[in-house]
Amino acid sequence: MYITYDTRQLSDYRECALIGGSGTDDDAHIKNQYHVHPPKRFPDQIPKSDYKPNKLVRVSDMQVISGSKVKEGYCALSYVWEQSGDIIPFDDNNNNDHGNYKRVDRGKHKLIQWNKTAKGGGGKKNSNNNTTVGSKKSMYSSKPKNVRFEDIVQKVCKDFNIRYIWYDQLCIDHQQDVGDNLEKMREIKSMHQIYKHAFGTVVLVPEFRVDDSKILRRTTTGGGAPSHLLDETLSITTKSILSESKWFKRLWTFQEALMSQNIVFVGENIHSWWYKAYAYKDMYFICNTPQQWNVSTILWYTHIRTCSNPYDRIFILANLFPDMMDTITMDYNQSFDPLLIQCYGALAKKDLSILCFGQHLEYKVIGQQRKRSSIEKNGHSSSDDENDYDVPIQQYEDILPSWTGIDGEHLQGDFTTNFQNYSIVDTSMQVTCTFITSVDDPAAITSVPFKPLTFDDLPPFQFLDQKNKSSSNNNDILSSSSLKRQELAIKIQLPESDRNSHGPKKTFIVTLSLFSSDIFSLENPKPSSLHGVSKTLCILSSIIPITNDDLFWYDCCNDDNSSNDNETTTQQQQQCINFDFNLTEETDNYSQYVILSGISFINNDPRSSYSSPPYKIFPVIKEEGDHYKAIGTCKIVNPDHLFSGCTLPEETFNIQ
Numbered sequence: 252m253y254i255t256y257d258t259r260q261l262s263d264y265r266e267c268a269l270i271g272g273s274g275t276d277d278d279a280h281i282k283n284q285y286h287v288h289p290p291k292r293f294p295d296q297i298p299k300s301d302y303k304p305n306k307l308v309r310v311s312d313m314q315v316i317s318g319s320k321v322k323e324g325y326c327a328l329s330y331v332w333e334q335s336g337d338i339i340p341f342d343d344n345n346n347n348d349h350g351n352y353k354r355v356d357r358g359k360h361k362l363i364q365w366n367k368t369a370k371g372g373g374g375k376k377n378s379n380n381n382t383t384v385g386s387k388k389s390m391y392s393s394k395p396k397n398v399r400f401e402d403i404v405q406k407v408c409k410d411f412n413i414r415y416i417w418y419d420q421l422c423i424d425h426q427q428d429v430g431d432n433l434e435k436m437r438e439i440k441s442m443h444q445i446y447k448h449a450f451g452t453v454v455l456v457p458e459f460r461v462d463d464s465k466i467l468r469r470t471t472t473g474g475g476a477p478s479h480l481l482d483e484t485l486s487i488t489t490k491s492i493l494s495e496s497k498w499f500k501r502l503w504t505f506q507e508a509l510m511s512q513n514i515v516f517v518g519e520n521i522h523s524w525w526y527k528a529y530a531y532k533d534m535y536f537i538c539n540t541p542q543q544w545n546v547s548t549i550l551w552y553t554h555i556r557t558c559s560n561p562y563d564r565i566f567i568l569a570n571l572f573p574d575m576m577d578t579i580t581m582d583y584n585q586s587f588d589p590l591l592i593q594c595y596g597a598l599a600k601k602d603l604s605i606l607c608f609g610q611h612l613e614y615k616v617i618g619q620q621r622k623r624s625s626i627e628k629n630g631h632s633s634s635d636d637e638n639d640y641d642v643p644i645q646q647y648e649d650i651l652p653s654w655t656g657i658d659g660e661h662l663q664g665d666f667t668t669n670f671q672n673y674s675i676v677d678t679s680m681q682v683t684c685t686f687i688t689s690v691d692d693p694a695a696i697t698s699v700p701f702k703p704l705t706f707d708d709l710p711p712f713q714f715l716d717q718k719n720k721s722s723s724n725n726n727d728i729l730s731s732s733s734l735k736r737q738e739l740a741i742k743i744q745l746p747e748s749d750r751n752s753h754g755p756k757k758t759f760i761v762t763l764s765l766f767s768s769d770i771f772s773l774e775n776p777k778p779s780s781l782h783g784v785s786k787t788l789c790i791l792s793s794i795i796p797i798t799n800d801d802l803f804w805y806d807c808c809n810d811d812n813s814s815n816d817n818e819t820t821t822q823q824q825q826q827c828i829n830f831d832f833n834l835t836e837e838t839d840n841y842s843q844y845v846i847l848s849g850i851s852f853i854n855n856d857p858r859s860s861y862s863s864p865p866y867k868i869f870p871v872i873k874e875e876g877d878h879y880k881a882i883g884t885c886k887i888v889n890p891d892h893l894f895s896g897c898t899l900p901e902e903t904f905n906i907q
Contacts, residue, residue, distance in 0.1 A: 252334045253359040254457035256403045257520040258410060259393070261461050263527045264291040287365045291524065292412035293451055293513075297324035302448040304441070306422040307415045310408040313401050315421050327449035328404060328418035329507040331497040332559075334457055335400040335420065336360075352559060354420070356399050362406060363395045407453060407517055416453075417445055440581060443510050443570040451513035454504070458496040459518025495624060502558040506567045508537045509544075509552075536663070544571075547604035551661040554644035555614055561587060565594045572601060588650050595655045596675040603673065604666040606870045607852055608656035609833025609883040614642050652678040652907045653881040659835040662884070665855040666868065672849075679878075680906040684849025685899035689746045689796055701792035701840065703785035708799045712737065712767055737767035739784060740805035740827070743795050745897055759893060760805060761828045763787060767804060790832045793844045828893050834871060834883035843874040846885055848899055865889050878907045 262285075303318035307325050318325075332338065336356035400420070408416050424434045438445075446452060498504045508514060514525040514537075525538040536548065549571055558564055562583050569575045575597045579590065599605045611618075618640025644657060651657040673682040740763060744756040765784045791797060805827070838844060852868040867890045872879040887893065 252338075253336065253361070254334050254400075254403065254455070255361040255363065255519050256406060256457075256517075257363040257393075258406065259285055259287050259363070259365045259520065260289060260410075260517075261285050261521040262290055263521075263523050264289070289410055289522065292410075293326065295412065297326070297414070297450045299324050300448040300450070302444050304417050304422060304445050305438070307417055308404075308421050310405055310414050310416055313405050313421070318417075321415050323415070324450040325415040325417055326408075326413045326451045326453060327446050327507070327511065328416055328453050328455065329446075329498070329504050329511070330418070330455040331501055331504060332419075334455070334497060356401075358397055358399050360398050360400055360403050361395050362398045362402060363393045364406075365393055403455075407455070411453065411515065411517075413451075413453070417449065436581060436583070439566050439570075440576060442506065443573055446507050446510035449511060451515065452507065452511035454498060454508060454514055454516045456496045456498045456516055456518050458498075459516060459521060459523075461521045500556055500621070502553060502556045502564060502567045505537070505552055505556055506570055509540055509571065511540075514538060545604045545664075545666055546572075546598050546602035547607040547661045547666050548663050550598075550605065550608075550656060551663050554656070554661065555617060555642060557643045562590070565590055568594055568598065572598065575601070591647060591650055592652075592678055595651060596677070599654065599675050599680060603668055603670060603850070604852060605656065605661075606654060606850070606881060607664075607666045607868055607884060608659040608661040608835070608881075610835055611642065611660050614660045615640060618642060652680070654680045654906050656881075659883060662833075662868070663856075666852040667855060668850060668852045670850045678907055680881075681903055682847065682850065682906065683901065683903040684847055685901050686904075687745060687794060687846040687848050687899065688843060689794055701789045701797075704781040704788065704799070706770070706781070708802070709739070709770070710803050712804055737804045737806060739763045739765040739767075740803055741788070741797055742801045742803070743791075743797055743828075745893070745899075746795060757896060759828050760826060761791070761830060762805060762888075764829065787830060787832065790834065790838050790844075791830055793838045793840055793842070794846060826892060827889065829886075829888035831886040831888075832871065832883070833886070836873075836882055838873075844882075845872045845874070845879070845904070846870075847872065847904070848890075848894060849901070851890065872904060872906055878905045881906050 299322065303321065304325070305318055306315050307318045307321055308314070309316050332352075332354065336354045336359075338352045338354055340352055404416065404418065408414075419438070423438045514528075516523045516525075516528055528534045528538050536544075536552070549568070553564070553568065558567070560583075565579070566581055569579060569581060575594070578597045579593050595605070619638065622640055642660075644651075648657050670682075670684065672684060673680060675681075741761050743759050743761050745759070763784045765781070770780065788797065847870045850870055854866075854868070865888050866886055869885050869887060869890075870881060871883050871885050873882050874880075
């Protein structure tokens with residue numbers, strides 16, 4: 252595949268963002284408009300880093316030189332290999348045992364340069380059929396020409412004031428089969444160092460472009476377009492990095508960006524600096540990388556990405572967690588399946604947040620979007636189901652055990668736990684902890700599944716406002732603030748609570764996130780309105796014995812006290828429990844399900860909905876023969892209140 256680089260670029264650079272301002276329209280002159288020379292470039296003297304790659308490319312003549320000879324800092328390049336030319340199997344017999352390919356550059360990349368010419372009018376075709384834009388004072392003429400990939404890299408580097416660059420095409424020997432290439436293996440082990448110590452990283456995203464016909468534009472000499480129009484265009488265009496680019500789908504590029512600082516995304520005719528791009532949800536973690544990251548978040552990003560060589564998935568994870576290189580053998584010639592299992596075992600030993608996963612949510616959206624894009628491009632699909640989608644990691648579902656999250660989507664966030672009583676042996680994870688399950692109670696698992704709720708199953712509404720007790724007018728009811736604050740709840744008793752005591756079991760209130768106003772405000776209530784509550788109750792019934800008779804309307808705010816006794820209201824709310832299950836499969840009433848109450852995760856990321864102190868995450872497992880299967884997580888509100896005073900049993904579970 253061949254790409255285009257247009258030297259006349261639309262920039263989202265704002266002066267204040269790089270000199271201490273807030274980055275808002277109010278405190279800086281907006282610079283986002285077309286520029287023949289980028290308004291923001293890397294400094295003239297890049298600071299020297301403590302680490303130097305073995306080789307670097309000198310941009311002035313694109314010669315490879317020894318990194319030790321360079322007396323200043325360097326930058327790195329991140330790009331998709333298949334966009335640098337024609338990619339073919341390594342040998343003439345199409346032998347591809349290692350997923351190994353080589354690149355052939357036939358010089359079909361396109362470089363569009365703009366040069367100052369004679370005075371003239373606005374945008375039009377000149378006698379040489381070259382596009383011109385400009386004002387009465389000056390104009391620029393594009394001269395597209397076919398070039399090699401190295402020419403594109405050189406021009407981008409010069410435009411952004413980079414004198415020394417590292418990128419694999421020139422700094423690693425690709426002339427040998429990957430399995431025999433000792434130099435390449437040495438460089439692969441150093442990837443995290445190369446990108447971590449680079450002063451900045453240029454990310455080439457050729458799909459990142461602006462359609463000139465859709466925005467008002469002028470050159471810098473002719474004035475800028477309205478800021479709100481450019482901002483809107485940049486917002487839509489930057490999002491295209493996520494939805495359309497090959498760069499965002501690949502594993503190596505994720506690792507490169509995550510290790511980098513001072514990233515600039517360079518497209519065909521637009522570029523965006525990291526401080527702008529990180530505003531988009533899936534780019535925040537990449538552009539605003541914390542000093543440390545956990546396994547759960549890393550696996551969210553890596554499981555949805557692809558690589559041409561399956562071994563690279565392992566080596567990329569090892570670069571993201573470099574201490575893993577001491578426990579696994581980085582060698583393309585060894586057997587793949589045991590190495591993959593060994594890699595995930597090392598991840599689990601390092602960080603148990605590998606258990607923090609649930610059903611496909613964003614993966615489904617991303618997968619379906621990619622499928623639609625593929626159909627639009629290729630005109631066909633491997634599946635007739637338009638809602639079908641692929642998750643790259645699931646090609647290894649016959650190799651990896653359930654505790655790796657192979658069937659689900661990992662949670663994003665800074666999840667931590669103090670639990671350490673576990674071990675990993677091959678595909679088996681053994682944990683010894685307390686748990687909740689109804690299997691010890693013969694009446695807990697019934698032969699009749701918990702039926703979905705109907706409106707007839709709902710308890711009578713209990714009015715708090717005395718004047719409304721005798722009212723038969725629903726409009727009067729809806730005007731009552733007490734009605735809006737009544738929440739459907741159910742009373743439960745833990746099957747294992749006080750199991751060694753002869754006294755009565757403790758009863759807890761579990762709120763179900765369904766308010767009376769949600770039901771009574773509907774002109775034509777439909778059963779689907781109760782779907783979410785029914786699903787929660789069906790799952791809960793497979794772990795804790797409950798019936799519809801235990802349902803009631805709970806006064807979650809207590810209007811009688813809210814104005815005079817906020818402390819009482821807060822105490823009431825803290826007594827409520829809430830279960831939010833996030834599972835990879837549907838439950839039934841014939842299997843044993845277990846909440847591993849002894850393994851709790853808190854999220855230290857303030858941006859996440861899981862971050863409030865009363866919330867904790869617990870793994871959920873399901874019995875399958877002589878072992879258990881990890882099927883997701885359960886978020887519990889006020890878990891300390893739920894488990895306080897309860898004697899929960901402890902057991903060792905073999906999860907595979």
